Amino acid sequence: MKIATFNINGVRARIETLTSWLSEAQPDVVVLQEIKTQDESFPAEPIADLGYNLEVHGQKSFNGVAILSKLPLEDVRRGLPGDESDEQSRYIEATVVGQQAVRIAGLYLPNGNPQPGPKFDYKLAWMERLRARARELRDLEMPVLMLGDYNVIPEPRDAAFPEKWVDDALFQPESRAALRRILNDGWTDAIRLREPDSKRGPFTFWDYQAGAWHKDNGIRIDHVLMSPQAADLLIDVGIDRDERAKDKPSDHVPVWVDLDA
DNA sequence: ATGGTTGATGGTCAA
Secondary structure: EEEEEOOOOOOOOOOOHHHHHHHHHHOOOEEEEOOOOOHHHOHHHHHHHHHOOEEEEEOOOOOOEEEOOOOOOOEEEEEEOOOOOOOOOOOEEEEEEOOOEEEEEEEEEEOOOEEEEEEEEHHHHHHHHHHHHHHHHHHOOOEEEEEOOOOOOOOHHEEOOOOOOOOOOHHHHHHHHHHHHHHHOOOOEEEHHOHHHHHHHHOOOOOOOOOOOOOOEEEEEEEOOOOOHEEEEEEEEEOOHHHOOOOOOOOOOOOOEEEEE
16 A cells, blocks of 8 residues: 655645646555645546545645545544644544555644744644644554654754754754654654665755755655554655656655555 | 745735
8 A cells, every 4th residue: 555645735736746646656545735725626526537535624725634545535534633723724534444454644734933933832732732643543553654744854864954944943953852752652754764874865845945956955844654553564665756856846745655554 | 144936815924
């Protein structure tokens, strides 16, 4: 079962970017972030034409997440628990049953800039809620993936120029510590597992500005976290870096894992 | 040091 995450940066503006990648990469399940549209405006037809079921948790203008799956999506849950007043659409969960059931959580973690400030406070509070949900999911003792745009640069080697990020919410000690706390609860970072000794990179995001792609001025902020039972099924991982060089790219590229499930 | 880009929206905000 090939499962991917892709921050599409506006699914209506980039539906052809999405469908051409789907046709080529042939993932079984995809979580999308920053769809930037309400449920009823999601371009569902081209997705259905490619054989995908679709569950959307949209929002007008900003944020918005979705899950696509060639297999049925079961037990869909929208929103990150822990704050009834949170109206931002950043989290969706569903179960996909292949050879065995895999629980999949797609997330768009708050950016948190500027910091310090209320947006950064929201980010850190959101991360504590995510940790609480992650512990519940871990305790299911089943294959679970929590994947998406985490908006956290875990370590200096996850940025081409880490010194440029020292004042950014994505690289604050508090943001990095909050991600480490989740990992230390028993989750595995799939990309880092396969490239443990890399001194720089790989990256998943390159800004549109200032020729960042051309200079390979990237960061790694899109992550796939695996529960122990999911990690046991890991066959392969990848970053579809070439997508960034194509026409009308997102500023993020897809990240995927293949599980024996 | 500043500005550089993009989407959704319809003036700016978010990233």
